[in-house]
Each structure stands twice: as C-alpha cells, then as structure tokens.
Amino acid sequence: MKRRQVLGGLGVALLTSFSGPSLGQYVLPKGQVRLVFNENPYGPSPKAIAAVNEVVALSAYYPDSPTDFPILDNLKKAIAQRHNLTPEHLLVSSGSNEALQAAILAYGEKGKILVPALTYDAHLGYARQLGFEVVTVPLRNDMQVDLDAMSAQVDDTTSLIYLANPNNPAGIPIDSAALRSFCRKVGNRALVIVDEAYNELTDSPVDQSMVDLVRDEQNVLITRTFSKIFGMAGMRVGYALGQPETITRVNSTLMAWPNGIGLTAAYHSYLDEEFIAFSRQKILEGRAMVYATLQRAGVTPVPSHTNFVFADIGIESTDFVAQMASRNVLIRGGYPGYPTHIRISMGKLEDLNIFDRVFSEVYAASV
Template identity: 45%
Template sequence: MTVSLSRRSLLGRGAAGAAAIGAALAPAARARECGALAPGRKESLYGPDPRTAHLVFNENPFGPSPKALEALAEASTQGAYYQGKSVAYLAEMIAERHGVGPEQILITNGSYEGLTALGLAYAKKGDILGPELFWDSTALFVENNGYGRIVRAPMKGKLEVDLAALEARVGEGTGMVHIVNPNNPTGRLIDPSELRSFCTTVSPKTMVLIDEAYIELSDDPDGNSMMDLVRAGQNVVVARTFSKIYGMAGLRVGYAIGPAEVIQRAQNFVVSSPNVAGISAAIASYDDEAFLKTSKSKLLQARQMIMEGTKAMGLDPLPSQTSFVFVDVGMDADAFRARMAEKGVVIRGKYGEHTPYSRVSCGYAEDVKRYLEAIPYAMEA
C-alpha cells in the first residue's frame, strides 16, 4: 500500500502532538501565580513565565551568544529575502570541522525536522528500531501518522541502553536503528567503544542514526561521538543541534551528517527551508569557543547542584552526561510534578511505565535552588 505524503496531511495530523505539548505546559500555567519576578528577568512574549523556575524542556538559558545576537540584528535587516548562500556557508563550516564533504550535511529547522525526514525516508524500508526509552518524538510522528512502526528493545540494569538486545532485533524488516547518545530522558552515555562496535556490526545491515543533541555536554565530546564512523564511510548518520549547548532552541537550527546518498534521501522528505535568523546566529556562534566553554560550565554547575542536592535528600539520580537529570523521586512522577508546580517549579512528569522517574533540566542556579527547596513539599503528598 502506498501512503500519500503531503504538506496538508502532515499538518493536519498534528493534534496528538499539540495535546502532548499542552499537557506538558499545564503545570507551568498552575505555577504562574506562585512567585515574584526574579531579579534581571522580565515579562516576554517569547519565553517562559519569569515567575517560574522553568526546568522542563532542557533549554539553555545562557544563550544565544553575544556574537549570535549581533548576527541576528544584522540578518533582520535582510529579512525580506530568503537565505541566499548562508545555508551552504554553514554546511561548509560544519563539513570542514568534521572532515567530510558539504554534500554530507543536511541543515534543517531544528534537528526535529531532520530526524523526522530520516524516519520518514527509512520507514519506507522497514521498522524504526530503538531502545525502550529514547527521545522518540520524531519516530512517533512517523508511527502515529501511519508511515511506519517503532520496535523497541528493553533497557538493561538501571535504564541503560542494551546494545545486545537492539542487535538481536535487527533483521530484514528493520529500516533503521535510532539511538540517542547521551540518552534522553535518562541522561546516560553509552560506552563509546561498545557503541562503535555495535555500529560497525549493524550498519552494513541497516542505517544507524545516532542523535548527539547533548554530546557537547559530555565529558569527552570528540571521543564519545560516532563522527569517526561517518568519516570512515560507514552507514551511520550523526545528528546535532544548536538548541542545547548553543542556547538557540527557539531559533531552530539542526543538522545531520552522513553518507551523501542517505542525506539526499532524507532531503526529499524535508518540507521547509531553514530560517535566516537561525542560520545567521548559527554561523556566528559555531566557532565561538569562549561562549561554549562558559555555557557548558554553567550547565554542568547546575547539574552538579541537582546531583548533590537530590542525593542529600535520599533520592536516586541517574548518572548524567547531559543538561538534565533523571531522578528516582520514589513516588508517581506526575503527582510530584503537580506538587512542584504549586511552588512555581516546572519539570517533566513520568515516562511510560517508569513511574517514579522525574526529569529536571539544568538552568539558572537560582532556579535549581528553588527546585531543590521545593522537593520536601512535593514529597509530603
């Protein structure tokens, strides 16, 4: 059976996603009356309510960089026009850094669109295979709209990705393997040598997609990345984003790096073009090492506060190599989220059957402090 793909059908089937976003934002609505404006913050149409401790979507409040803001101001004067040669320029920058050709780069409006395009392209060949827990929003888009199916392998130990279980499920009906490393929502990093071995074994059978949205926040970004396999010509795609370490979630720039034929296949499923504002900020901040160092330092400081603070209260946070922490709070995570909202703290609720695990983002130190101070109240329920 041939499935028709059109812009209208893609947009028309987004009700489930909109409902999910509404559910995630509901605690923020309840939290609005729970605090005063923090020093240095103001009301804005474009960001979270400044009265809340907004620790829910893994955004980086320390960006964009000053250089990105300057570029945005300049680019806005050219807002009457499409992107010109700016997208190709950014692709060349990325290609040069990673030692690949620009034809191996796919730049999209956030990594969401690129991941979705890859899912749509390869679901035509077979199932999307992934672990039980991963950032599956793009794979769910494919599945929920009838374009393919997700097959999940169970986790092992304390919510670790089980590569052996994934490999055992690879077969003729597998269209692609989708792994997020470090993982979202768990925050765990897969051992790089084990992941390289897995990719080398599996990629001759099916394309392996590694979403590295948080790789820059890991302890050894270059050593933990699978970019070396892309350079070696393996059937592996690495996805990255400017949303996390660069603090540009609202500017929507992401990219994928892989074999030229895979990138071209995915390009056929991209339905929009990158925006001038986001591209200008990405070009300006891509090599801004001073900003990246400061951004990472502040996020890791917040992560350390969460790890130490939750452990001190007898809770059990999983090891994290990301800008968030997955904490076993010992109670229903949705109930915990609702109680935290009463104190003006906005976090995620439960994930599937893993009821006691609650994800909290790293952000401003004062917001993390507010999160920690609200935990005893939330656990009184």
C-alpha cells in the first residue's frame, strides 16, 4: 500500500461570522465545557492563523510540489534542524495517530505488539482489527509503566513495543535513564515506538525525549503531534523521527494525503516560541486549578506532566461522568481496570472555573 501523493481534503473549516444559524459551522455547542479530548483551546498560534488566511485560496491546488509549494519540505527541515537530524529521519503524517497506525501496518505482521495495559489505545484498536496480537502488561502500583515486566516479554516474535511518554491517561513520564536503557536493550529485537505527544509539557522536555536515541542510530521511532501544545487538533498534523530505513518503511504505509492548510499552520506554529511559552503557561495554570478542585474534595490527583489530570474519585466513574455531562461539563472515565478513575483535560481558565463549581456539586451529592 503506497502513499497517495495528492491532497484529499483540507480537514479544516474557516469560521465566518453569520447573522443567524447556519449548516456546516465548525463550532462547539453553546455553553459546553469540553475537558475530554486533551485539546489545547488556546491554539492555534496567531501567526499560524494569519498564515492560513493568506494561503487558504490556494486550497484548489495539491501542496506536494516542492517547487511551487515548498511548505512540506520547509516544515521537515525546521523540525529536523531543531533535533539535529536530517529530513530523511522524518515523516509528516495526519496527526501522530496516522504515523502510529502506519507503523503497525508496516511492522505488525512479524508478531505481537507489546504495550502497557493502561495507555493511549486508538491505534491499538486498529491493530486488533487487522488481526495482530496486542499483549498488555499491567502498570506498577505507582501507575508507572513496568519496563522490567515488559522487557521480560520481549522475544523474537515481538514486532513492536509501544510506550507513551508521558503515559496517557496517567500523565506520568517514564524515568529517562530507565527508558533509554530499555530501548537500547530491546531495540535489537523489535522497533520501540515512543509516543511523545505531551513532551513539550513535561518539566524537562529535552531530557524526557528519546530523540537522542535516533541520533545514536537506535531502533526507535519517536512520534510527536501538533494537536497538543500547538493547539491544532482539528488540522491533523503530526510527525515521526527514526532511522531513514524505518522512516521509508513507515512512510510507505501512510494513507492520508498532505494537508496544505495544516502544514502551513504547523510550520508557523513550530517557529512561534512566544505562543508556545504562552500556551504552556496557561496549561500549567489550568492544571493547578484542577489540582485545587480535586484536593478540596479530598481527591488526590496523579502528578501530571501533561495537559490532563488523572484521579481516583473513589466512586464508579461512568455514572459520575454522565452526571457531569448532564451539566454540560465533559470529562473522561470508565477506564478498564480503573473503574473509579476520571481524566480531566485542561480547558480555558474560565471553563475550569465552571468545572470547579460543577465537580464540587456533583461529587458532594455522589459520595
């Protein structure tokens, strides 16, 4: 299956003011507090929006001509330069999830895919639908990924190992030294995918990242996304870093088409250091607010290095989430093996003030 070299659709709707209701508007329901998908409501970068407004009329043309439209090459060069790699170490995908699915398609036939029992799993459902074996390893009691237990499961029938760092939904980063050692140890048997969707939000993004292993020619694939700190979830742009032969193999199984608008926004967002700092600060402020809400209710949150907070509320979470939704506040719950845990994404600060009030009222009535 080869990548199609044409644009399949923008995937983005530009909003225009209307005097009344209209079909096809790309808007949230009025009054909804959306704390469910780990989005960043402060994005995209103003510079990205300005750039998109300038080029949206070019949407009639496919963006994959480097002579006429060098945006894909420019984005790859900017990312590669920041990580001291070459563009050959990089692919750009429709969100990082497409890169994850492409890696599964490229490597999964070899054998089992090894993953933590509680982790991001949209691409793992894809693997199961393809008939690939997905083997789960329980987390440690402290909610950390159990690298020793995972290492013990790796053998010649292992095709892939998937690790989200920080893990989702727990929000905890894996110890850097331990993860580097793990990747070096098992990489000679299987490709290790390290999903760094939330890396920019950790306390030490450079130390937490495993990109140095790519420079050291280790058998790893690092995935990143523009959906989180860059606030571009609706534009669907992500990327992966790995050895050139790995990138070539995974790139051959990508199925989405280049998104000229998304690439333009991603390039300008990536270079907008002022927005990145602003976005990070707002997320940290929001996280502190959610901590305070939970702690006042007697709930201890799992320490997070992301734009979401995971917590055991001590009561069945599915009904609690439904009660919150009935008050127009959307959060996550119902995690297999963790029936009393919820996950709250960071919204705008005014949304988190509403969350504080609604959570406090619903929780007090539930315990």
